[in-house]
Amino acid sequence: MKTVVKLIKGMVIIIVMFFFIFPIYWLIMTAFKKSEEWFTWPPSFIPSSLTMGNFLGLEGGFFGSVTTAISTITPYLRNSIVVALLVALLSTLIAALAAYAISRFKWGGMGFVSWIISIRMLPPIASAIPLYVIFSRLHLINSWWALVLSHLIFTTPFSTWILITFFNDIPRELDEAAYVDGAGTWQSFRSIILPLSAPGLAAVSTLSFIQSWGEFMMALVLTTNDKAQTLPIYLGRFITGWRIAWGPLAAAGIVTMAPVILFSFIMLRYLIRGLTFGAVKG
Amino acid sequence: MQTIIQRRKRIAFLMVLPLLALFIGLTIYPFAYMIYISFHDYSLVSFEPPQFIGFQNYQNIYSDLTARSSVSFTVFLLAMAVPIEIFLGLGIAFLIRDVFGERVFRGLLLIPMMIPPVVAGIAWKMLYNYEFGPVNYFLSLIGYSKVSWLGNHIFSRLGVVMIDVWQWTPFVFLVLYAGLRSIPQEIVEAGYVDGASGWNAIRHIEIPLIKPLIWVVLIIRSIDALKLFDIVYMVTFGGPGSSTHSYSFYIYKAGVSFGWDIGYASALSILLLLVIALLTNFLIRFLRLKEVLEL
Numbered sequence: 262m263k264t265v266v267k268l269i270k271g272m273v274i275i276i277v278m279f280f281f282i283f284p285i286y287w288l289i290m291t292a293f294k295k296s297e298e299w300f301t302w303p304p305s306f307i308p309s310s311l312t313m314g315n316f317l318g319l320e321g322g323f324f325g326s327v328t329t330a331i332s333t334i335t336p337y338l339r340n341s342i343v344v345a346l347l348v349a350l351l352s353t354l355i356a357a358l359a360a361y362a363i364s365r366f367k368w369g370g371m372g373f374v375s376w377i378i379s380i381r382m383l384p385p386i387a388s389a390i391p392l393y394v395i396f397s398r399l400h401l402i403n404s405w406w407a408l409v410l411s412h413l414i415f416t417t418p419f420s421t422w423i424l425i426t427f428f429n430d431i432p433r434e435l436d437e438a439a440y441v442d443g444a445g446t447w448q449s450f451r452s453i454i455l456p457l458s459a460p461g462l463a464a465v466s467t468l469s470f471i472q473s474w475g476e477f478m479m480a481l482v483l484t485t486n487d488k489a490q491t492l493p494i495y496l497g498r499f500i501t502g503w504r505i506a507w508g509p510l511a512a513a514g515i516v517t518m519a520p521v522i523l524f525s526f527i528m529l530r531y532l533i534r535g536l537t538f539g540a541v542k543g
Numbered sequence: 544m545q546t547i548i549q550r551r552k553r554i555a556f557l558m559v560l561p562l563l564a565l566f567i568g569l570t571i572y573p574f575a576y577m578i579y580i581s582f583h584d585y586s587l588v589s590f591e592p593p594q595f596i597g598f599q600n601y602q603n604i605y606s607d608l609t610a611r612s613s614v615s616f617t618v619f620l621l622a623m624a625v626p627i628e629i630f631l632g633l634g635i636a637f638l639i640r641d642v643f644g645e646r647v648f649r650g651l652l653l654i655p656m657m658i659p660p661v662v663a664g665i666a667w668k669m670l671y672n673y674e675f676g677p678v679n680y681f682l683s684l685i686g687y688s689k690v691s692w693l694g695n696h697i698f699s700r701l702g703v704v705m706i707d708v709w710q711w712t713p714f715v716f717l718v719l720y721a722g723l724r725s726i727p728q729e730i731v732e733a734g735y736v737d738g739a740s741g742w743n744a745i746r747h748i749e750i751p752l753i754k755p756l757i758w759v760v761l762i763i764r765s766i767d768a769l770k771l772f773d774i775v776y777m778v779t780f781g782g783p784g785s786s787t788h789s790y791s792f793y794i795y796k797a798g799v800s801f802g803w804d805i806g807y808a809s810a811l812s813i814l815l816l817l818v819i820a821l822l823t824n825f826l827i828r829f830l831r832l833k834e835v836l837e838l
Contacts, residue, residue, distance in 0.1 A: 262724075270642070271637065272694060273638060274638060274639065274648070277635060277638070278648060278651065278652075280648075280709065281651065281652055281654075281655055281676070281709065281712075281713065282654070284655070284663070284666040284670060284709065285654055285655070285658070285666065287666060287670060288662070288665065288666040289792055291669060298673045299675075300673055300674070301675060302674065302680070303680055304675055304676070304677045304680050306677075316649065348779040354561075355561045355562050355565060356562070358558040358559070358561060358562070359558060359559045359561070359562035360561045362554075362555040362556070362558040363836075365555075366551065366552065366555035368555045368556070368558075368559050369559070369690060371833070372830060373559075374832055374836060375827050375832070376566075378823065378826070378827055378830075379820065379823050379827075380566060380570055382766050382822075382823045382826070383816070383819070384769065384770040384791060384812070384815055384816070384819060385770065385772070386770070386772060386794045386795055386798075386812065386815075387574075387577070387812040387813075387815060388569070388570065388573060388578065388818050389793075389795075389799070390794065390798045390799065390805065390808050390809060390812055391573035391574065391576045391577040391580075391809070392569070392573055392626070393798075393799060394576070394580075394587075394805060395572075395573060395576065410569060411569070413565055413569070414565075414569050414570060417562060417565060421562065425836055426835070426836070429836065429837050439786060445554075446551055446554045447554065452557075471657070471711070474659065475658075475659030475660065475661070475662075477659070477660065477661050477668075477776070478772055478773065478791075478795070479770070481776075481795075482795070482799050489725060491746055492659075493659055493661040493773075496662065496664075496665060496777075497661060497662045497776065497777060499808045500664070500665060500668060500777055505668075506732065507669055510665055511665065511666075511669070514661075514662040514665045514666070517659055517661070517662050518658040518659060518662045521657055521658060521659060522654060522657060523659065525653060525657040526653065527648060529650075529653065533717055533718060533721055535716065536718070536763075
């Protein structure tokens, strides 16, 4: 009886894992498939030969398909890196300052903290519409700054939240000791709190980077060409034709998701803490 | 003494200032503008200044068939995807704990929720391909004929629900799994002593203990479902017809992509904001902020 239960449990786990992993497997396989295996029936689950051609832009397509996709990726990659790095830096800086004031001085109390959560929950489209009008007047449309500023709307609340929990874990006696030694607020923040919460700062900057890197809607509304458009927009542009060259598109998809997967495995604990607003410590 | 406290308060204010400036400049001001413009006729293609028209934009929503269809799809998504995600996520949490290799499973389950939705969209658009897609292939293996996932009104809606389930069940799982882990072992063991076993222990001891957490994920997932956009844009582009226009996708179309009708899009956005504000209010009550943040 026990073995039967175990067997059923094992089978259910295999089916569940298959459902969640297969789409990723398919994406990765397609990126390494030669063009003749993009469209076959039955689908080729284990490609007969693998190629790097989709990444290098060598793999030929077919008549009418968008084949050169990957070869024009460079400006988008550059924009994505610049925007995500700026967002990570600014977001962490702004959040760390605010989180310190909230953690140590209870600045704004419950009301302010609730406000931070509300901003985190805002629908991006509701910000995108008025920001489009405002940024056009400021001539910011299609610039890196339009993206950096709009991404900060959702990364700073997230980072502030995580950092408050980090700062709370640092014993207050350390601050007090510093005050006794004659250090000011600013000094104790810089030389005690910041170094002690280095893992937290690393976590929030990485998570901000990831969020900015994958963000789609703001980039779609606020940018117009490869001067500022990011990788997700690049991917979105090549999926609208009806003859899609899946190989290069899947390859570009892998380039887009690789850093995200890498970073999120490292930051899993803090990720859960931030996503649930501390309802789970992770 | 008084001066030191005052000085510290001033420094605290200076430290919050950048965040405040950001929020005021990028949310309060735009939203004030949005409320103002939602009472105006303002199109970006006409080059005419905004015309005050009172509640006209809001009245138009009521008679706009596409808006109605997008509301119905969004409600469909809320009613279908969110409950499935909660039950499935909870089920997987119980299924996987204490199984050999649970850390590996947990790590793998992280992938769907972490990868950029645009990339997930590419993967699923390939899977849903009518002629060559693996989903139709699996269906043919169990004796079903091919399904037009992107061309049929019902199936395209179900298709989006399936992607949402795929993407967000892992989130529900991760949170509830962490919640289960944090239940003190003594409580469950005490239940065993009192005669509760297996299923009963789960139903009467563990689930009640993580109930607040289930509420939190339920509300977060509901808010996120109302904001669905990326997947729709990538996989169905709202089609066929307007059957998979999510509410956000319709606002996008009305406001920037096709209509350029900023006044109308603003009115639509404000309705969405009101619903989300209400849900966020519930969320904040469930979070026990005072405890978590030691305020």
